[in-house]
Amino acid sequence: MAASDRVRPVCETQADALLALLTPFRRLALAVSGGPDSTALLLLVAAWRARRTAPPHIHVLTLDHGLRPEAAGEARAVAALSDRLGLPCRILTSTLPKPSANRQASARELRRELLVAACAELGAEALVLAHHQDDQAETLLLRLARGSGVYGLAAMPAQGLWHDGKGACVTVLRPLLTVSKASLVATCSAAGEAYAEDPSNEDAAYARTRIRQLMPALAGEGLDGATLAATAARLASAAAAIDDQVDAALASGAVRHPAGPVRLRVETLSALPRETMLRLLARLLAEVGGEAYPPRLVRLEGLVERLAASERVQATLSGVVARRRDGEIVFWREPGRTGLASLELAGPGRGLFDRRFLLEVERNGPYRVVPLGRLSEHGIDRKAVGDWPWQSFAGAPLLLGPADAAYCPGLAGEAPVGVRLVPITRRESLWQPELGTNPFGRREI
Template sequence: MPLARLMKNCWKNFQMRLLVCAKKYGLRSKVPNVDTTADSVKEAERPLDMHELSTAFKVLRPLNRLILAVSGGADSLALMILCHEWLIENSLSLSLYVASVDHGLRPEAKDECALVAELAAQRGLPHATLTWRNNVSASNIQARARDARYQLLSDYAKSLGCRSIAVAHHRDDQAETFIMRLLRGSGVTGLGAMRVKQPVGDLTLVRPLLDIPKSRLLASLRARDLQWIEDPSNHSDAYMRVRMRKLLPQLAQEGGDASRLAATARRLQRADAALDGVASVFFLRHMRPEPGCALSMDPADFMSLEEEFRLRLLRMMLVHVAGPAYPPREEKLIAIDAALLAMRETKIFDKRTMGGCCFDWSDGRVWIYRELGRNPRTILMQNNDPTDWHGLYTIHRPEVDQQLEVKLRDLGADGRALLTEAGLRFPAKATMCGSIPSGLIEALPSIWWENRPQYVIDWPEVASYAGVRVEIEKKNTRSVPNRGPM
């Protein structure tokens, strides 16, 4: 029999046997490139069920109080509605508070806040409208408005004794953030994008919807016949985020949909945590704590590390010394790193500033201490309310005459001069080094009344001289073992 006919007969027999097996065992052939668009659309239009809500909101279970930041847009409105339903369904004792921010940038904002207040009242949730008093003509208004929003929410949270604020960032937001940071050349930390829980000073920003697509949030609102507010700026190509949002469908056609981009961000967060763990070990072993939350280090120890770990250490230094804040761009970290490495050849290091910190050189060590800045901060201490100092300390007003005008401020060169005139010198035992940068001493928090410093943190002789006691709580920005006298 010719070979061609033999192969044809074998193929027919194989097909017949395959059909018999399929019929007998209920097998279905797996066809590649099946169009699943209809299934995807159907899934995107499905409202979130209670099981999915329980998975998303489990991060909120340990909390006693929570502020929901709600603007009236679809995302934040879904956060309020769904979180409240989940709370009722599970009979939880978590107290919810709703807050809306009126930036004063659009005339409609006042009515939008009123709408949120009405929807919150229908569910028995307390609502507050927080108003920003701003200079609309100022430059970089969007960034300033964002910073003001978080400051207003933070102040409101503290007034309620609340330590957590929930925002409505979702999976699509995460994908957009990842792309934006990729285009800006971010490293591992930046490409990890947004975290479900993010410390912001004394508070924690929580993003329970971060793994949920926006389409599911919209479907959940439609299922409840709820309307939301559309902010025109969300459709303006003037903003990079909007342009990235319009790019997502094209990336999805190449396999880079929001789900995969968000998954990549999660994997980078995992790598980021592992790298931070290694850097933390070095930080604890080699960074010496100094007065006023300052640090010092032997530059040779620092130079022995790989670049990635050196840059991470610089970030950790900034948080420890200047308090929790948005970290500087990696380019600035690289510039400081290069200056430190150059010391191997030049043996010289010129004082530099970055992220609210000074990097200085004294007694063979690199010192990192808080920068005074052009406009040193002065706070009037009233009643017995605790005062936050740059996210580093909580300082209580001393028990002195309430009629006295008590101020909390940097010691400054003028305060140091007054103490010198009184015969007080900064104690040598406060540091293991032979000398200490004058800028560090002048940046120490101090309490003033009657036009002179009466108390200086980490300078106990001043308090003894003035006969003053002050209650202070040092915040745990990063745990550093005490390797010498403070």
């Protein structure tokens, strides 16, 4: 691609193709900081919405984090531009004290929490972010420097899920991952719109800034943003191929209980290459245990060795109990020393229980999800669990609805009309195991 092509503004046809990612959603939120990337996103989405016969409701969210004196003015400028484009805007603020260290990381976490909470309050089905091709390239290089494997090097997905740790969650969309920053700047310039520049983006104290400053030299060697982003896309395809193998193994060798526990045949593990096996176990730990991040490779390998060493053994990792008996391993959520936090919804909306179950409610509540705890406390006979370990249901989700109605997936009651409580399965991870010997098998991989 010629340099002149890379700096052209995003045209209408290109924008329609990029923003097709947004079409399934009826209520959207845009995260706009006022910089060139998100300003271009705002301009493109507003024009795209105007071309649609049945446009979605779109709300702009901007953040005055108070970390820079200019932040308040930049937020007001975003609100003014949104108003001119006919879109409502909300300025988010925080009363938390300013972080004394890791300011960029702290600002990102604060931004995420405020955006997720605002989306929940507005009823937004998805949050649209302005991450672009250059961001993707920088992410790839940062993770390469950390020794990440194929899942980390796949960088940012076009669609994911954010949560605030308190039960609120929202789908996140990144429609601009194939668009260069230069094209987004050109889009703003073509529209005659000004934008803000954050000086911290040039601060060499931050690793991302140092990587960004290396980009011109890397481009001279053929490692430009487009090439690096394309490499991340290829690695994402490789990660998806491994996950397809994991899906097939789980479909043939695992049984999932609707309330959370999973049983897996040992022979299923023994037939897998080590990398696929470790990915399968990491995914099960995430799905069953609800941890935000997978365990370190050395700890996961330690779990594998313990489970492979004996035909009757029990171990715990990442909040999950793994018990091997009679040729199978049963995984269940350990309630933990501090217990599991409940989830409450007063009306229509959705939320996460323990990062494991998605609660979607279409009607007024109140609805509350709590850990099941002792079966007898809720009138559930141990015979109801069949041949599953009864202890494996202590951390199962119990939905308490109006008129004291109680429902636990696969164990008790029925879900009220207009209410869904479904498990979350995860494919994404920032972790990649190394190749090596599979102790469940008899061959070298």
